[in-house]
Amino acid sequence: MTAQTTAEWRPDPLLTIDDVAVWLGKPKNTLYAWHSRGKGPRAIRVGNTLRYRRSEVEHWLDAHTDPER
Incomplete structure (x- = not known):
């Protein structure tokens, strides 16, 4: 890796189950059951503990979004 590549790379944040529960408006127990x-x-x-990549949650939301009518 070059210095420039290293400077541009950003890790995907890991969210706690509390973060995701608030984001999705679901109880933590639902997330544990889903998992x-x-x-x-x-x-x-x-x-x-469970951690969620923000990009994985966004991808899951995209995959479960109702199609446009």
Whole structure:
């Protein structure tokens, strides 16, 4: 990696389950249930906690947006 490439790269923020619950307007228990069933936005297990990449939540929202009429 060059110095210029390194300066341009930004990590995708990892959101807590609280962050995502507030964003989606859903209880945390719903997010835990979705995760255990393989539904909802993809999550990353960091130790014993779940983290969500912001881009994964945005992608999931896009995939579940009703088509225009």
